[in-house]
Amino acid sequence: MIEYYNPVDVIFGKKKINKIARYADKYAMNKKVLLVSGRKAMREQGITTRIENLLKKSDYEVKNFEKAEANPTPELIDEGVNILRDGDFGLVVGLGGGSAMDCAKCMAILVNNEGSVIDYLENRRKLVNDGIPLIEIPTTSGTGSEVTMWSTIWDASAKKKYSLSDRKMYAKAAVVDPELTIGLTQRMTATTGMDALCQAIEAYWSRNHNPTSDKHALKAIKLIYENIENAYKDPSSITAREKMALGSLEAGLAFSNTKTTAVHSVSYPITAHFGVPHGLACALTLGSFIKYNSVSGNDNMPEGAERVKKIVNLLGCKSSEQSAERIVQMMKDMGLPTRLNEIGINEKDIDIIIKEGFTPDRVVHNPRIVTEESLRNLLRELL
Numbered sequence: 001m002i003e004y005y006n007p008v009d010v011i012f013g014k015k016k017i018n019k020i021a022r023y024a025d026k027y028a029m030n031k032k033v034l035l036v037s038g039r040k041a042m043r044e045q046g047i048t049t050r051i052e053n054l055l056k057k058s059d060y061e062v063k064n065f066e067k068a069e070a071n072p073t074p075e076l077i078d079e080g081v082n083i084l085r086d087g088d089f090g091l092v093v094g095l096g097g098g099s100a101m102d103c104a105k106c107m108a109i110l111v112n113n114e115g116s117v118i119d120y121l122e123n124r125r126k127l128v129n130d131g132i133p134l135i136e137i138p139t140t141s142g143t144g145s146e147v148t149m150w151s152t153i154w155d156a157s158a159k160k161k162y163s164l165s166d167r168k169m170y171a172k173a174a175v176v177d178p179e180l181t182i183g184l185t186q187r188m189t190a191t192t193g194m195d196a197l198c199q200a201i202e203a204y205w206s207r208n209h210n211p212t213s214d215k216h217a218l219k220a221i222k223l224i225y226e227n228i229e230n231a232y233k234d235p236s237s238i239t240a241r242e243k244m245a246l247g248s249l250e251a252g253l254a255f256s257n258t259k260t261t262a263v264h265s266v267s268y269p270i271t272a273h274f275g276v277p278h279g280l281a282c283a284l285t286l287g288s289f290i291k292y293n294s295v296s297g298n299d300n301m302p303e304g305a306e307r308v309k310k311i312v313n314l315l316g317c318k319s320s321e322q323s324a325e326r327i328v329q330m331m332k333d334m335g336l337p338t339r340l341n342e343i344g345i346n347e348k349d350i351d352i353i354i355k356e357g358f359t360p361d362r363v364v365h366n367p368r369i370v371t372e373e374s375l376r377n378l379l380r381e382l383l
């Protein structure tokens, strides 16, 4: 079955943020907005104040929830949901990277569905009602959360990753203004950009791929691969930022339908147990999985190896080995670690990654079957 579905109204371009009130007018149920963002960066860069002023000029009352942080927890989500439940809000706006947008998305749906987020994460409840309208504004070029229907939530004490996913969770609109990414640090540019590259590549080789997701994925791979280092070296280059923002959006549109595969699946315990930022946790195994998936046989999907060839060509390489080396070099050039022991992961830690690395609804989409033994070999080579 060929199926592609993405209902998000996408607004892309420089200075589009200046029209935020117009987009709010289109979707808000009343004039009260909850603006969800992180603790500091957006406020310090003046972006929060700018959006508040734009909305207030059009008679919106803006309340802030400036508590979103990397890897949001169920407690944080519940805190935000309680504010929404007490307040008769007509719109939620998520501003920031994936964590802030995931928080906003999760809060906007749960306000109209009873109970705590953990009830839904543990599958004890199903989402039955639509949420409050949501507008997402990304300020990194990475997660694609503005166009996906899921939120990633982390239970810090149990070191566990959850995903809440439902078609009711899609934002009404995504306002992607590349100028908002100018203030991203080099480190964040590198890690979030590598996340986007992983998402694009995984969407293309995913068993769930379809002609529409393929178009988005191929465009994304090219845009990100050709511009990530430029954005890293020259953070104020609006040309590089614009291409990265578009690449990340295209990757989001691709994997919103295919979901991710083994690279993301294995990244989750690396983040949960060793505190490695999401994009880096994914990037660490990307080259290895390009090599792994280039081999025919033991396939989830017969055309998998062919698809890897196409990716290899797109990266300007002649073989999967060369592609893997190129990715490692690119990471080194951006100051990222490339080996597990550089980030404190040793031989003894591999067991926990293997135990928890087979994330259901992710690893099964990998074009080549991943076994415990193959994953062990792959991780050992990365020590």
Ligand SMILES: [Fe+2]
Residues within 6 Å of the ligand: 143, 195, 196, 199, 264, 278, 282
């Ligand atoms: Fe990701």
